[in-house]
Amino acid sequence: MDVAIIGGGTTGWWAAKYLEKKLPKTTNITLYEDPDTPAIGVGESTLPQIKTFLEECGLDEKNWMPKANPIIKKGTLKKNWDKVNGEECEFTFWYNDEYRFETWIEKYFKGNKIKNQLGSDLYNTDGWRLYAYHVDAYLIGQIVKDECEKVKHELTRLDKLPPGYDLYLDATGFNGKFTIDKTSTNVEDHLVNSCWAGNLQLTGDPFPFTRVTARNAGWTFGIDLANRTGLGYVYSNKYITKEEALTEFKSYYPDAYDIRHYSWTPGYLKNPWTDNVISIGNAGGFLDPLESNNLFMIQLSITKIPDVLLRNYKPETYNRLLNRTWFHVSNYILHHYKLSNRIDTPFWKYYSKFNVKESVWQAYQFHSNKYSSIFPNSVWANLALYYDEFTYYDKYKHSLG
Ligand SMILES: Cc1cc2nc3c(=O)[nH]c(=O)nc-3n(C[C@H](O)[C@H](O)[C@H](O)COP(=O)(O)OP(=O)(O)OC[C@H]3O[C@@H](n4cnc5c(N)ncnc54)[C@H](O)[C@@H]3O)c2cc1C
Numbered sequence: 001m002d003v004a005i006i007g008g009g010t011t012g013w014w015a016a017k018y019l020e021k022k023l024p025k026t027t028n029i030t031l032y033e034d035p036d037t038p039a040i041g042v043g044e045s046t047l048p049q050i051k052t053f054l055e056e057c058g059l060d061e062k063n064w065m066p067k068a069n070p071i072i073k074k075g076t077l078k079k080n081w082d083k084v085n086g087e088e089c090e091f092t093f094w095y096n097d098e099y100r101f102e103t104w105i106e107k108y109f110k111g112n113k114i115k116n117q118l119g120s121d122l123y124n125t126d127g128w129r130l131y132a133y134h135v136d137a138y139l140i141g142q143i144v145k146d147e148c149e150k151v152k153h154e155l156t157r158l159d160k161l162p163p164g165y166d167l168y169l170d171a172t173g174f175n176g177k178f179t180i181d182k183t184s185t186n187v188e189d190h191l192v193n194s195c196w197a198g199n200l201q202l203t204g205d206p207f208p209f210t211r212v213t214a215r216n217a218g219w220t221f222g223i224d225l226a227n228r229t230g231l232g233y234v235y236s237n238k239y240i241t242k243e244e245a246l247t248e249f250k251s252y253y254p255d256a257y258d259i260r261h262y263s264w265t266p267g268y269l270k271n272p273w274t275d276n277v278i279s280i281g282n283a284g285g286f287l288d289p290l291e292s293n294n295l296f297m298i299q300l301s302i303t304k305i306p307d308v309l310l311r312n313y314k315p316e317t318y319n320r321l322l323n324r325t326w327f328h329v330s331n332y333i334l335h336h337y338k339l340s341n342r343i344d345t346p347f348w349k350y351y352s353k354f355n356v357k358e359s360v361w362q363a364y365q366f367h368s369n370k371y372s373s374i375f376p377n378s379v380w381a382n383l384a385l386y387y388d389e390f391t392y393y394d395k396y397k398h399s400l401g
Helices: 010-022 049-056 061-067 097-109 115-122 139-145 242-252 290-310 315-338 346-351 359-366 377-386
Strands: 002-006 028-033 071-073 075-079 089-092 132-134 152-155 167-170 194-201 209-215 218-224 228-235 257-263 267-269 277-279
Touching: 002 010, 010 028, 010 049, 010 139, 010 290, 049 061, 049 132, 049 290, 061 139, 089 115, 089 377, 097 115, 097 377, 115 377, 194 242, 228 242, 242 257, 267 315, 290 315, 315 346, 315 359, 315 377, 359 377
Parallel strands: 002 028, 002 167, 028 152, 075 209, 167 277
Antiparallel strands: 071 132, 075 089, 194 228, 194 257, 209 218, 218 228
């Protein structure tokens, strides 16, 4: 089989290495990369599943970590989502084995626990998916590229698909240059669609949590690497202008350098695999970078390709799985905004009309499988606790018997 991958960002190189490993040895893979269009250069906070993916690509953290300036990520620190000047809340990678949350929360209800004890009390050091990484956005693609053994690399900009291949992967980023069916699920409640990003010199030890702070028309992130901090103000251009967003960004980070702007149309493709072209990475979908979902979605969209090819599944099976996971991602992200009590700006007023008091606990009940859910029930429980939203808890909690 001959496979062409178009795009030399994180998506393209991750796909090249993974397919090289998992498809039969007779497979020929060529990766085309436009030398004049750099990779996007953001995407530095990850979920624990990345560890498994890199291992499956043949990269052990002992070997790749010294090359990529990463740090171990213990979780996310959220602030101001529930209310202005709210308390910081830790989201760590704990798992709700045997419904330990049900026991813990009774102590919280009685006043014997505070919110920020949840993550450490229930963290299980023997568990799987214990931590993630903050990684350099460029290097996380390059370290995988360096492991490719027989991928042919063509530095050229393509205007049409090169003939002669059995399968094409469109990894050209937001532009989705070779996507056949552009029909997209555009979830209109995803208001954020732009970002000012930059870097900051690191002072002191890197902080092992991704900081995500709600702001006037979106949220900011701060991601410490071993040698610098990656920053961004993710905002909705329906509520503030690009210039206003830049002013706000600079007011939070006056010393930021290397400032860049990004914009996108939130949505994901209904048929990412059409005929013999599969759109992956930003070409396949992008909603909101909250909760590091994108690198996970890239991982998923790549790892399912050999499954489909080697088991003779239909592309529809692939498309259904991707759409189902995107829906889950969208739902989890939107609960951050819709559970908020903020009404201090028009952006937050928009979200105040939604009532998701029940759906947060429905999701808790539904996502009980920690292996198959990107955001399992522990994550939903943590979110509800952050917002102190327990109206429907009794209806959906697990009965401990
Ligand atoms: C503001 C922001 C913050 C983010 N933060 C996170 C985060 O913290 N965690 C996370 O998981 N994700 C995050 N992401 C998402 C993440 O950055 C991307 O999903 C990831 O980098 C993958 O990008 P890509 O490889 O699909 O596209 P790109 O990096 O854009 O690469 C596209 C490639 O295609 C090539 N190309 C384009 N056109 C052609 C052509 N015609 N011919 C040949 N080659 C071509 C280019 O040269 C380039 O190599 C963030 C995204 C944004 C916008």
